[in-house]
Amino acid sequence: MRNFDENTITDAVLDRVGGAQDPRIKQVSEALVRHLHAFLREVRPTQAEWELGIGFLTRTGHMCDDKRQEFILLSDTLGASMLVDAINNSAGLGETDSTVLGPFYVEGPNVFENGADISNGMDGMPFYVSGTVANIEDRPLGGAVVDVWHADDHGYYDVQNFEEHGLAGRARLHTDAEGRFSFWTIRPASYPIPHDGPVGDMLKAQGRHPYRPAHVHFMIEAEGCQKLVTHVFAAGDEYLDSDAVFGVKDSIIQPFEEHAPGRAPDGSLRDAPFATLEYDFRLLPADRAAQAA
C-alpha cells in the first residue's frame, strides 16, 4: 500500500487500524480516523495551519500538571464534556440531573463530620449547605459518600491558590441514617475558568467570555446506585445563560439565600449575615441505569 492521495488515504488508514484485537479499540480508532479526516477534508488546512494546530495541542499538554488540566478545559469549552455527560446520564427517571465534572476535582478529599466548617479560613459570607440523598423512590440513602468542592468568593479554587489556604472548600461527607448531610463554608462566586493558557486564547479568538455562574460541585455515591456528578448553581447569577462550559440546567439551580444575623438552620446563632443552600439529591438505582443505557 502506497501512493496515497486525498481520496485513498482514509481507507488505507482504516485498513491499518482495523487490525486492532480489541473490538472497542477497533471501533473507536476507525471512528476517530473517519471523523478526523472528514474534518481535515472540510477545512483543508494549509501546512502552516496544521502546524498551528499541532502547536496548540502541544501547549495544551504542557499546561497540564497536578493542579491544572487544560485538556479537560478544552473538552469542557467545546461542549464535549457535556455531550459525554448527556450520553451517559439521561435516563430521565426522576434522578437529579448531572453536569460536567470539571478540572478541579481532587481524589480522596479530607473527611468532615456533618455540620463542620470546611472553609479552612477562606474569607467570604458564611454559607450553610444542607440537603438529603435518596433514591428515585424517595428512600433515604444513609452512608452515602458526598464529595463537595467549590470556588472561593473571588472565584478561585484552593488548588489554584494553594499557598494561601491549602485545601479549602473541599470535603468528603457521609449522609446520616436519614440521608442528610450539611456543612458550613463560604459562598462561592461566579468566576472565569483559567484562561491564561491555550484554551483562554481559543475562547478569545472565538469571541467568548470564560465565565461560569457560581456553583457548588457534588459527587455522590451510594451503594447500589449510579454515581451522580453534578453542581448546584446560584439562582439569579448573571452567567446562567452563558456558562463557558454549557453545564447549566434549570433543575439544578437553587437560591443561595442571604439572611440577616440570627439563627441559622442548624440552630447556631450567627452575628453576621450568612447564606444558605438546600438541595435534595435523587440517585438512580444501578439496575435502572443499566436498563436505560
Added chain:
Amino acid sequence: MRNFDENTITDAVLDRVGGAQDPRIKQVSEALVRHLHAFLREVRPTQAEWELGIGFLTRTGHMCDDKRQEFILLSDTLGASMLVDAINNSAGLGETDSTVLGPFYVEGPNVFENGADISNGMDGMPFYVSGTVANIEDRPLGGAVVDVWHADDHGYYDVQNFEEHGLAGRARLHTDAEGRFSFWTIRPASYPIPHDGPVGDMLKAQGRHPYRPAHVHFMIEAEGCQKLVTHVFAAGDEYLDSDAVFGVKDSIIQPFEEHAPGRAPDGSLRDAPFATLEYDFRLLPADRAAQAA
C-alpha cells in the same frame, strides 16, 4: 441557553463559537465542533473512556520537548499529516511528489559545501547522495536551499542520540549554477518511529508495527517556486508497503546502490564498499501552485 441534552448541545456550542471575528477561525471552530461531536455521538464513550482519552492527550503533550514531537507522530500515524500534505500538494504538473515532514526536522541546520561529509563520524556504509534541482520545465535552479536529514544505520536520528555525535546526518546545502548538489554521509536504515510513548501504545493496541522504510528527507526551497518537502526511499526496503506513517509513493523510491571499493561518482577513490543515491527534483513555480490550489 441552558438545559442542553445530547440533541441540543451541538447547536448551542456552534452558536457560541460562531461569534469569532476572524472568518477562518469561525469556519475551523464550527467544523471542529461538528466533527468532534459526531465522533462522540457515534462511539458514545463512557465517562471512564473519555477520561482515558483526556489522559492520552495529556501524556502525548507531556512527551513533547525540543527533541521529541509526539503530536506530530500522532498526526503522522493517523494519516492526518499525509492527508494535509495531499490537500496542499497535488497539482500533478510534473513536480516531485511530496510527503510528510515528520518530527525530526531541526530549524537552521549547519551549512555544508557540496561534496562535504555531513555524517559527523557516524558509523555505517559511506553513502554518496547527489542530484539536481530544476523547475518543472527542466530549467536548473541554482542557489536553491537543500535541507537534508536522515537516520543513522541503527535507525536513530541525531536528536534522539544527541550525546553520541551531536548534530549528524543533517545539513543545509545550496545548489550550484547547474542546480546540482551532493554530499557524503552514511546509509540510513529503516527504523521504528519512537514508540515508547502514547503513540507507541496506540500502534500496539491497533496491532500495527512502528517501522518506516529507509529514507533521506529533503526540504528544498528556490526563489519563485513552491517549497518541496519530501523523502527519497530506498528501493527494495521491506517496509515500503507498510510505512507506519503512510508516506511512500512510487515516484520517490530510488535504489540506494551498493558498490565495491573503487572510484566514486565524485572521482574520489574509496577503499571500502560504499552506496550511492541520485535523484533529480522538480519544483513547481509558485504561480502554478497558486492556480492549482
